[in-house]
Amino acid sequence: MKTTKVAPLIFLLIWTVTSITRWPSHTICKSGNLEMKYRSCDPRQDFALSFDSCSSVLPQSANIRIGTVLRYPIRELTVDVSLAINGKKVPVYSKKICERNHPQFSFCGKNKGEYVYYEAPVALGVHEIPQGDFNVTVEMFNEDHNTIICADITIRNL
Template sequence: MKTSNALVLILVLLSISASTEWPTHTVCKEDNLEIHYKSCDPQQDFAFSIDRCSDVTTHTFNIRAAMVLRHSIKELYVKADLIIGGKTVLSYSDTLCEPGHSQLIFCGKKKGEHLYYEGPVTLGIKEIPQGEYTVSARLTNEDHVTVACADFTVKNYLDYY
């Protein structure tokens, strides 16, 4: 019995390490709006959720995100691209953490610390664009090392009018 349990454990570990991609996670799925994400960092996945898809269409909504930091955050930069049909149509970048000016509560966290955020997020847009597209988001630190990254697939068929 112990040998068969050990064999199953070894097979599971081998199949996990043989995988080259993280799984696709569902953020939310309702009638006319679906959001999924997949970590694009080959070494780390993370947890991200919202309560309801319909919350995303409001100006501010609550999220939950968690991960263990593989790199310290003295400075943190975000870059996001809107990709439609394989082409980047819009890019956004911003500084989130820098000495003396930090927008986020986890600025200054060290490698190995657990990062958990539960609270409001404001996108700064009035509506989520309609259609099917990808939002690629990457967080990098002062050493230009990826802290976290994900590709969000959005399918929005909401009627705003």
């Protein structure tokens, strides 16, 4: 009798876990003709992101906030940024931001299971967002090429 009650529950749990293929889309900002959203492209983990500026005319730098729980340690951390053009990713930026002997940021050297929160101004290098739809992928991975954070960012400026 108990088996007939437990079996559907186990099936429901397995189906729920395996049927979730994408994280929800989160709105970064929406103002006038500008809308920015992000979604984690890491199938196992979502993260939090916020951005202070919500205008198509950007300041020299803007505050960003990122938070996540680490699934892997960070001894070295590389960030890759790519832009999707006609469905193909084109690399536009790549930089090692944590090195073993030169920790530049507070999250460098953090261990698996630790909560990482980063808040600081970031130089944008762009003064105005052109009109159109843009898809930007930001991937951060450690020295073993394990994904720390992966974000698909959609920018729509009409």
